[in-house]
Amino acid sequence: MMHIVKRSPYESSALSNALNYIVQGDIMLLTEDGIYAAKKGGKYESLLKNLIQKNAVYCLLADIKARGIQDGEIIENVKIIDYKGFVEKAIEHNPMTWA
Amino acid sequence: MMHIVKRSPYESSALSNALNYIVQGDIMLLTEDGIYAAKKGGKYESLLKNLIQKNAVYCLLADIKARGIQDGEIIENVKIIDYKGFVEKAIEHNPMTWA
Amino acid sequence: MKFGVLIKDGPYTHQAMDSAYNFILAALESGHEIQGVFFYNEGVCNTCGTMEPPRDERNIKNLLLGLNEKGIRLIVCVAAGKRRGLVSQTVSCAGEISGLGQLLELCIESDRMITF
Amino acid sequence: MKFGVLIKDGPYTHQAMDSAYNFILAALESGHEIQGVFFYNEGVCNTCGTMEPPRDERNIKNLLLGLNEKGIRLIVCVAAGKRRGLVSQTVSCAGEISGLGQLLELCIESDRMITF
């Protein structure tokens, strides 16, 4: 499964709800306001770092650029992809949107 | 001030954001999905009990009835009011909606 | 006491319009005035004139017509409305299209502003 | 690969329609098919034919017309639409009003369903 999180982790429980359902082999896509979870120095940094030990985490380029987040501000090993990458991941993994 | 919380505390940060701004003399109104914060046995019970030590907390009758919550399931000392009570409280205290 | 009301969410999807409606009725019953209701953000969609909800459900268009008949001004933000297709030919006859300045005037003229 | 797309949020207020649009363009560019786009909940409001956003902003009505010109079916749920005033006289010519069964058919006929 691909777990899609598009709400800010500071505002919504979507990220923590998605984490309840992520298992080995699953991936997570952070998009829209969900990308703030992947920002260095933020409240969710250690949580994301733990997640990356077990699951691949992707972040949508258009969304981080829109919000003024530079590539260097994204937590290491979170992979930055464009919409074509998003499409590829949605083929490889069945998507479920946690909002 | 009257701090109005209308989103579920399980889903939204509205309750915890409102708590950052409540001071002595302020009141809190739980309405719409915000009423779940006042349910006995739920995750927010001890948080609400602490809050009630210092601030009056109100819960809208129409919203608890809609959701099948009985009066007895509401945490002690949370006051249940109707829309007329809501209007009165909005006169006594300047309302701010935290969504 | 004069209340000003701001509505930010759309009809049916969120409870905001229903909560505001019940608040307004209670305020009127208690002898207070509603200086005006301003519809902003997705709230403008509450004033759509072509709603046809199922018959066994509340009809938000009719609820707003009822408020308007009581003399309450229902002000639809022109800019937020145009974005979402709420323009003179689609807004319910209860709604009055106007500018954002009306929101500030509501803040000035009301004793209390409340947001739903 | 055939994608089915479900859109639940309204235009401009949330990013859902924009994200879906960019996803759809990327899928087409990569040689995939879009079996259909189903508009439900507040998502039906994306198909409003009377939108007039500011000139310096994207026009979601035109974006949907563009998708429709590429042959993509844009299906507006009749029940969710009627509630919110999206009916035959207000839906953009890009949108096709139909029933909820079409959402299930989209699940059946698509290789992948994705919700925005």
Place this chain on the structure above:
Amino acid sequence: MGEQEKTSVMFVCRTAPYGTIFEQEAIEAMVMFGAYEQDISVAFVDDGVLALKKGQDPSLLGKKNFSMTYMILKDDFEISHIYVEKESLVERGMSESDLITEVEILDRNALRQKMNEMKAFLPF
């Protein structure tokens, strides 16, 4: 559908009732899907479990009580499974006896396993 394989679709119901319309419009979809003889499951997780609470009475809000329809989903509309996530119930101080209809209560791991069998998710 005869010999054709059925399509497995799971509604993932995650929101509280009445504050938003999502659970009501989800159930309207479930009812329509019943006629198509596919394999439709409904999973209540997170705030979605609150939609199943007994004793709902939204008349003071001027709203319709749609929760009665949950009781006839399986028999009248051929929904294959109604799953409820145990952890979400516990977190909200609820138990099986609070629920308006009979359901299959599963823990997260078990529900996650069911998800592997699904072709499509419809989150509400």
Place this chain on the structure above:
Amino acid sequence: MGEQEKTSVMFVCRTAPYGTIFEQEAIEAMVMFGAYEQDISVAFVDDGVLALKKGQDPSLLGKKNFSMTYMILKDDFEISHIYVEKESLVERGMSESDLITEVEILDRNALRQKMNEMKAFLPF
């Protein structure tokens, strides 16, 4: 307005930019309010502080960069005060140098004090 007392209104900006339109439509209101010679404050708290981040470029989303307007709010549109809550910045790993314009950074207690002076709140 001459001798009349000014009305104090505070925009309380609490949402991130681009995922929703709230901050953009809030700024459209701020700009219109400037002409009325009242006492308008803007407070950024919670995710609202993210709207002030430097370097926004929503062109890949096909959206307009509305953040530039924050820079001219005080001078061109006579907004009295732009407050930013310190704790919300810290929680998001941000500091004053991340912000697109000069603001008054206050802690929660100080910002709460300012709220006592307001006649009306407009939350976005």
